[in-house]
Amino acid sequence: MTKKSARQTLWAMAAIAGLASFGLSLPMPDPAVAAEKIVQDTPQDTPQDTLALKPYMGWSSYSMQVYSGNGQWITGEQIIAQSDAMHVKLQSSGYEYINVDAGWNGGMDEYARPVPSQTLYPNGLQEVIDHVHGNGQKFGLYLIPGMSPQAYEQDLPIFGAPGCSMRNIAVQPVHQADYWNLGYRIDFSNPCAQKYVDSIADLIAGWGVDFLKFDSVTPGSGVQDLSLDARDDVKAWSQALSRHNIWLELSWALDIKYADYWKEYANGWRVDWDVECYCANEALTTWNNISRLFPKAAEWWRHAGPGGWNDFDSLNVGNGAMDGLTPDERRTAMTFWAVSAVPIYLGNDLTKLDDLGLELLTNKDVIAVNQAGRAARPVSIETNQQTWYALNEDGSYTVALFNLGRTDADVETRWSDLGLDGAANVQDMWTGANLGKSDSGFTAESVPTHGSRLLKVTPAKDALITVNDDNIQVGYDGSWARNGDKAVAAESQPLTIAVTDSASAQGQPQPAGIPSTRTTTLNDNDPAVVYVGSWSQGTNRGLGDYMDDVHYSERDGDAIEHQFVGTGIDYVTETHESQGDVDIYIDGQLKQTVSAHRDPSDGRGVQQVVYSVDGLPSGTHTFRAVKRSGAYMLVDKLVVRSDGLLTADNTTFDKAPAGQADINVQLLRDHGELAAIMHAGQALTPGADYDVTGNAITIRKAYLAALAVGDQVFDFQFRGTTWTTCTTRPRTAQPSSSRSAEPASNG
Numbered sequence: 001m002t003k004k005s006a007r008q009t010l011w012a013m014a015a016i017a018g019l020a021s022f023g024l025s026l027p028m029p030d031p032a033v034a035a036e037k038i039v040q041d042t043p044q045d046t047p048q049d050t051l052a053l054k055p056y057m058g059w060s061s062y063s064m065q066v067y068s069g070n071g072q073w074i075t076g077e078q079i080i081a082q083s084d085a086m087h088v089k090l091q092s093s094g095y096e097y098i099n100v101d102a103g104w105n106g107g108m109d110e111y112a113r114p115v116p117s118q119t120l121y122p123n124g125l126q127e128v129i130d131h132v133h134g135n136g137q138k139f140g141l142y143l144i145p146g147m148s149p150q151a152y153e154q155d156l157p158i159f160g161a162p163g164c165s166m167r168n169i170a171v172q173p174v175h176q177a178d179y180w181n182l183g184y185r186i187d188f189s190n191p192c193a194q195k196y197v198d199s200i201a202d203l204i205a206g207w208g209v210d211f212l213k214f215d216s217v218t219p220g221s222g223v224q225d226l227s228l229d230a231r232d233d234v235k236a237w238s239q240a241l242s243r244h245n246i247w248l249e250l251s252w253a254l255d256i257k258y259a260d261y262w263k264e265y266a267n268g269w270r271v272d273w274d275v276e277c278y279c280a281n282e283a284l285t286t287w288n289n290i291s292r293l294f295p296k297a298a299e300w301w302r303h304a305g306p307g308g309w310n311d312f313d314s315l316n317v318g319n320g321a322m323d324g325l326t327p328d329e330r331r332t333a334m335t336f337w338a339v340s341a342v343p344i345y346l347g348n349d350l351t352k353l354d355d356l357g358l359e360l361l362t363n364k365d366v367i368a369v370n371q372a373g374r375a376a377r378p379v380s381i382e383t384n385q386q387t388w389y390a391l392n393e394d395g396s397y398t399v400a401l402f403n404l405g406r407t408d409a410d411v412e413t414r415w416s417d418l419g420l421d422g423a424a425n426v427q428d429m430w431t432g433a434n435l436g437k438s439d440s441g442f443t444a445e446s447v448p449t450h451g452s453r454l455l456k457v458t459p460a461k462d463a464l465i466t467v468n469d470d471n472i473q474v475g476y477d478g479s480w481a482r483n484g485d486k487a488v489a490a491e492s493q494p495l496t497i498a499v500t501d502s503a504s505a506q507g508q509p510q511p512a513g514i515p516s517t518r519t520t521t522l523n524d525n526d527p528a529v530v531y532v533g534s535w536s537q538g539t540n541r542g543l544g545d546y547m548d549d550v551h552y553s554e555r556d557g558d559a560i561e562h563q564f565v566g567t568g569i570d571y572v573t574e575t576h577e578s579q580g581d582v583d584i585y586i587d588g589q590l591k592q593t594v595s596a597h598r599d600p601s602d603g604r605g606v607q608q609v610v611y612s613v614d615g616l617p618s619g620t621h622t623f624r625a626v627k628r629s630g631a632y633m634l635v636d637k638l639v640v641r642s643d644g645l646l647t648a649d650n651t652t653f654d655k656a657p658a659g660q661a662d663i664n665v666q667l668l669r670d671h672g673e674l675a676a677i678m679h680a681g682q683a684l685t686p687g688a689d690y691d692v693t694g695n696a697i698t699i700r701k702a703y704l705a706a707l708a709v710g711d712q713v714f715d716f717q718f719r720g721t722t723w724t725t726c727t728t729r730p731r732t733a734q735p736s737s738s739r740s741a742e743p744a745s746n747g
Contacts, residue, residue: 051247052267053306054371055343058097058138059086060213062276063314063347067322069280071103076121076128085350087135093362094371097345098132099140099211111159112151112166113200114143129208140211140247141204145218145233146177147184147196159199164192177230178216179223188232194239201240211247212237214266219255224532224559225583225626226590231261238265249311249343257588257622259303268309268343272296275313276347283324284316284347287450290325290333291404295381297340297388304341304375312337314347318357322348327356328451331430332402334360335452338369339376339388339400365429366454369398376400379417385447387413389457391467397457398429403447411453414441415463422463429454490675491565492717493518493645495665497699499707503656520640522562524551529638533558533627544606546572546637553633559626560635566642568614569623573634575605580630584611587622597630607636618643645669646716653704660701667695667716675719679712 059082065073083098104125106117116125132139151166152174158164169192170184177185186193204212214237215221218228234250241248250269254262262269272293277286293312304310315337316323317330325333337344344367348357360366374390376398384405390398397418401411415424415438426435426442430453435442437460444453459465522529523546525537531551535558539549550573551560562569571584571594579596594610611625627633647666654660667674671692677684677699684690689703699714 051245052308054373055309055341056097056211056247056268056345057093057095057343057367057370058099058140058345059095059350060099060101060140060314060345060347062101062274063284063316064349065101065103066274066276066278067280067284072120074100074104074120076123076125079128080131082350083132083135083137085353086137089350089353089358090346090361091136093364094367095344095346095361096136097138097140097211099142099213099345101142101213102215104141108148108151108156110156111199112148112156112196113159113203126207133208138210139208140213141209142213142215143200144178144182144214144216145186145230146182147186149184152184158192158196160202161192161195161199164195166196169193169196176228177233179218179221179228180216186233186236188236194236197233197236198240201237201244201246205241205244205246209246211249212241213249213251215251217250217252217254217269219258219588220253220270221251222253224557225585225624226588227557231258234262234265251311252313255588256299256303259300263303263308266308268311270311270313271300272312275316277324279324284314284319284322285324287325287329290329290336291450293336294378294386294402294404297336297376298378298381301340301375301377304373306373309373310340310342310375312340312342315344316347317360318346318348318350318353320354320357322352326450328448330356331360332450332452334366335400335430335454336388336402338366339390339398339454341370341373341375341390344370363430365432369429369454372398374398379413385409385411387411387417389413389418391419391465395459395465397424397459399442399455399457401444401447401453401455403449403451406449408446408448408451410443410445411447412441412443415457416440418457419466420457420459420463421466423460424463425458425460427456427458429456490717490719491642491645492715493649495646495648495714495716496650497663497704497712497714498650498652499655499704499709499712500652501655501709502659518642518644520564520566520642521546522638522640523547524549524635524637526638528562528564529635530561531558532561543574543604545574546607550574551635553627554631556627556629558633559624561622561624562638563620563622564638564640564642565620566640567616567618568612568641569621570609570639570641571611571623571625571635572607572609572637572639574636575608575610576632576634578631579634580632581628582610582633583626583628585622585624585626586613586616588624593628596634609639614641643668645718653701653707655705655707655709660705662701663699663704665697665699667697669718671695671697673718675717678715678717684714 061074061079065071079098079100086095086098104116104120105114106119107115109115121128129139147166147170152170155165155167158166169186169190171187175185177183188194214234217234218230219226238248248266250262250266252270253273254269254271275285275289277283277289300310315333317325317333323330346361372392374392376388376390379387379389384403386402386404388400388402392398397420399413399418401413403409403411415421423437423439425437427433428435442455447453533553534555535551535553537549537551541548541550573596575596575598577598577600579598581593581595583590584592584594591613592611596610598605623638645668647668651663653663671694674692677690684703686692689700691698
């Protein structure tokens with residue numbers, strides 16, 4: 001068991017123990033045995049194991065650097081003033097980090113380690129750090145991947161590593177390490193590279209640094225592929241900092257495909273772009289920069305938990321006019337940060353907090369929601385009136401209602417959408433007011449534009465709560481996969497029964513078939529095909545394109561992406577003298593660079609398969625193709641292959657009395673996932689029209705005999721399996737039995 005999974009297991013046990021008092025129908029482990037097992041399986045704890053058990057709270061300088069229009073705003077005087085203001089106004093509410101962003105360093109020493117700016121800190125950065133620590137706070141700094149080009153050119157030695165120097169550890173030929181192309185990439189296959197990172201970590205730890213923001217981390221940070229990849233840097237810095245109990249925060253807009261990697265090596269990770277509006281001396285942020293986080297949170301929420309947290313960037317709600325938000329928007333932002341269990345670090349000038357800002361930032365019940373670490377998930381993001389909820393350890397729910405629309409509106413939530421069957425009491429968490437008991441849901445009336453409500457929903461004694469692995473934050477070791485909100489995708493497969501009548505010589509018997517791999521063709525304009533960059537569509541070309549249309553791009557770096565459930569995929573395009581190279585990625589890994597170029601003398605090839613893969617593990621995969629060269633990259637269609645769901649895709653039935661027999665077919669998915677068998681738009685009735693015995697399906701001859709001669713198509717529809725684990729009945733001595741039903745939004 002890894003250290004991370006040990007923390008997750010302890011968290012899950014605590015959650016299960018809390019729900020057990022309300023009758024959770026789940027076998028409970030013997031606490032002594034479970035604790036002994038965890039101790040046996042867990043490596044020796046280090047301070048890092050307990051570093052990020054909850055989201056951190058504090059302040060970051062970057063918003064004020066942007067607002068002031070002066071990247072050098074971060075003087076010693078300014079940082080000390082922010083520390084003193086936090087100490088007086090916010091520290092008792094849990095705020096403790098003072099983090100200094102980019103621009104604090106003024107060069108490097110003879111070992112290529114950063115040196116603080118003497119201009120910003122004439123009395124030394126140590127004086128500032130000591131002042132922050134003297135206020136009972138923690139101090140953070142900022143770095144990016146790679147090495148300084150000057151350190152490479154001078155081939156500086158690495159501190160504490162005889163025989164190691166900067167040229168030894170540079171990738172050859174030199175390659176950029178960050179989005180801005182400020183430094184050279186480090187080759188971490190050379191042990192000297194880790195020595196270099198260790199030397200910097202040891203240095204800043206000696207200063208008393210408690211936190212490191214590591215910026216321009218890729219994949220992410222504006223890079224949509226693996227042309228820049230800082231994962232080795234992240235791992236190296238994680239190893240170096242963990243020895244000193246220093247929090248590692250990754251930035252910015254990290255690629256969710258690598259969420260498990262970020263979770264393994266970091267304590268937090270930014271999920272989107274900067275929150276600042278970059279409108280100097282006008283505002284810190286805008287509403288659009290808040291609202292765009294909602295769909296991001298819908299993707300990332302399940303990745304947050306003890307040891308590592310999603311990061312929305314600075315929360316700028318404390319100054320009033322400076323914030324760039326209305327009072328309702330400020331409250332909504334604080335509510336969203338709280339229920340999402342993200343770090344609450346302010347970007348405001350803490351010396352100028354207004355009354356509303358202090359009210360929002362110090363409400364103990366709202367802060368408790370954030371520090372409980374239960375990231376909320378949405379019922380749906382397909383509407384502007386949204387419900388987000390989290391199930392708490394005590395069996396209550398935290399429910400946030402948001403009106404993201406442009407007019408005042410009622411926002412309604414149904415208990416059934418939360419997995420709650422029964423009545424519940426409702427409390428306003430901002431005011432503490434008791435809003436009464438409701439049998440089936442709650443409606444917040446006339447929620448203002450961009451406004452919100454924050455509720456505590458406590459189920460009544462006879463209510464039932466459906467919970468799943470995400471509710472109780474179960475951790476997993478090994479190779480586990482998830483297909484969106486389903487363990488297995490909802491799918492269907494037809495079975496064609498050729499109905500004949502030998503007594504009247506009607507119809508021709510056909511042999512029973514074994515299905516070939518099922519294929520699904522997606523045209524270039526299918527909504528499931530995602531285009532990144534500047535793409536155009538060409539229609540009615542008359543060249544033989546599939547569906548007579550294509551998508552095309554003229555810019556290198558533009559890409560397409562498609563997430564599919566299956567075992568293989570084909571990329572179909574045209575081959576032509578105008579086409580060039582395309583990089584193909586499967587599940588984030590570069591698999592091949594293919595060429596769609598064709599010699600001019602060979603003309604044009606249409607509907608050409610230039611990349612094909614088979615034999616992938618049956619499950620969810622991501623296909624990505626990136627333009628590398630040529631005048632154009634073109635997309636005609638994608639063809640996805642997946643396993644069959646039935647052992648046969650066709651068979652025969654003879655209507656003649658002497659020839660009638662039941663039709664038998666075996667399912668290749670669990671029979672519990674069979675949702676319906678459809679024929680001519682009507683569902684067959686189980687027990688009357690067909691029988692299920694294990695994975696064997698028998699369609700009765702009495703039903704088939706009534707059909708007309710000819711091909712009759714039966715559609716076997718399978719639901720997606722869910723992650724629901726159990727049902728609990730709050731405050732009752734009798735536990736309920738497990739239910740298969742679950743709220744629509746559970747994942």
